[in-house]
Amino acid sequence: SPYQPEIGTPSSNGTAGAANPTNTNDASALRTNPAGLAHIEQSNSLLVGAQVLTASMRFDTDKATAGGDDGGNAGPLEFIPSVFYSRGFSDDLHFGLGLAPAYGLGADYGESFRGRYSTIKSDLAGAGFYSSLGYRLGNQWSAGLSIAAIYTTLELSRAISTTPLSLNPATDGKVTLDELDDWSPQATLGLMYKPDNSPWTLGFVYRTKTEVDVDGNVDFEGLPLPSAKGSASFDMPESYELGLTYQYSDKLRLFVETDMQRWSQFSDYTVDLGTGPTDYDRSWRDSYRFALGAEYKLAHNETLYLGTSYDMSPVRDKHRTFDAPTDEQIRLSGAYVRQHHSFEWSAGLSVIFSDDGNVDQVAEVTPGTGVTARTAGEFSSYYLMFPYASIRYFF
Template structure:
């Protein structure tokens, strides 16, 4: 196979893998390496022990050897079990209960890959490139569940290609910058239901599906700096820009009512979403020959997503809004603490805890497609230096999510009221192989 064909297929293969329910708050994916997983990603912008620093802080490339590669895979297994507590299709006076099941488990296992390469151009200048999936989400419900008029499937996939440069100003200060090309693919599926007046004027409406499939390519940037305050202390700061996606695709209608009215006809569609920017402040402190402490404070600008309008762009209803996803997200903070213990020259143990704030404001704004809540990370990992030039990292995290209430009322739009409780948790297992040559 020709190399140019391989160049096309590798990103597409990663995009196919890079979806899954986000382990970080919202639908952000922190799992851009597995070497940081054991520390709950504490110190992410200050630790530069392999080429994956390109994503978290490109300035860290100045701490690497002449040429390095790193590749990893994280397996994410979320669980989102819904218990109905009075969902409705309509308000009074009809007050029609929503029939159907509790939906089973809306989470499923997913794989999140990454790959990075860096090389020294001079003794002060480094170049690198990273391939990762910074955002992703899948929630999939049984087709007969009580909230099927709001969503039965929501799937977001991204791939991010990040060429970067780093410059070593002096022994204390390094800076880095990167350009990001990002592709986003989205699929949203739900059933129709009765209209607010309690009547379905179109036969078969409640058995008809609306399916949005859309994609977008967009550009962003990132910068970072690394300060070596002493041989034992490093501080890293990094920023990733917002990326505005203008998705284009198709709104398909499948079922008995398809094509019977302008509002239930397949057409082209568009939707705009501005993915959030992030800022990270990290520190690593060597306490002794065996112990290293890590800290991380990060901010994500989720308030850039207040609503997503799905607009028809062809057919008799062209220019009209088919549906608005009301998110009303807020900006969030994440705090992480970690530690490393060096057993010997070959083995290191990693520990970490983190508190991760959700962008969802309250149960009224919680969407069934994103039943998100604050979560606490508990992480453990190990690092094995097989040789001076090769390293294997393994990590595991359990994310505790407290019982989560939802009371999302879309009855006025004919999509019913979903009221109940989610019992949620997430497991992550990751491996990363890094090599210098």
């Protein structure tokens, strides 16, 4: 799904996000569950991580009205940094600041793609700047609050035919919503329950929806139209997350996590190309996610993380579109951590295998003409890889 459930840290990336609701390891708790900040042992902790997103998204066309090609590898290549700092004001109160990815989605099919009248390129990205507090409510409960400023950028482009009766990419024009951006608030509430002398830890996280109203430029290429100001409005959904940790032995810890993301809130959106707003409905639905993970101590200063997760698709095949071709996903993850006195380093990999991502989309080739083009098929290769590394310094 468009959310990125794990961030560039060992417990998050290495467990496919299964450890997120009960994360008490490091300052990244300010993003995953701010209640976990209250359990960090060190007074000061700095964590810097980075992921590289590389993807294979190759569409095979079964039916197409327009000529052209299949779009090649439409998958993105992105560098995704994250930085977290926490400070303990007392044994019960911790504060944290952080920068981390909030969400992302994109594809670039090229201008000769058979489905170009639907989408040439889509690129949605959100980065969160987080300020968080975690507080112990006695010996067993802790609570946390995070307030984030989410910076969202959006780029969308599609072809417009100048010869509607002869659909040739060489004679097409192009319209691009470019450099659209916006700042939006988001709040995260977290609770954590750790019974005395018990191997169990329970975590709950609620994130509010993010109301996004981006604006920027509308650029036309190969068309007798001047540039204009454009905008788009949509909501990134609220979510509910529940996690459980079990300390099986001194060496082994197990994680279970599930969450619900209310993608029905993302379904309705509005786009304005400078001529007035137009409303759309993606027909998306709420979806669920399930994850399992493990932490194993190889030695006193070495730790191994493993995890897997399953994400339901928020959209049925008949409603899937080229700009957001998400489908159900299976994720496999692992990470290795080595500690050296007051710092540690880690490296890992998360691989997401998506289902076929069937698309059958009809688009008007030239606005107002009623002439349409249909493109139908599926992704023959659809996976994403997130190699990552991090360094943590505590004092």
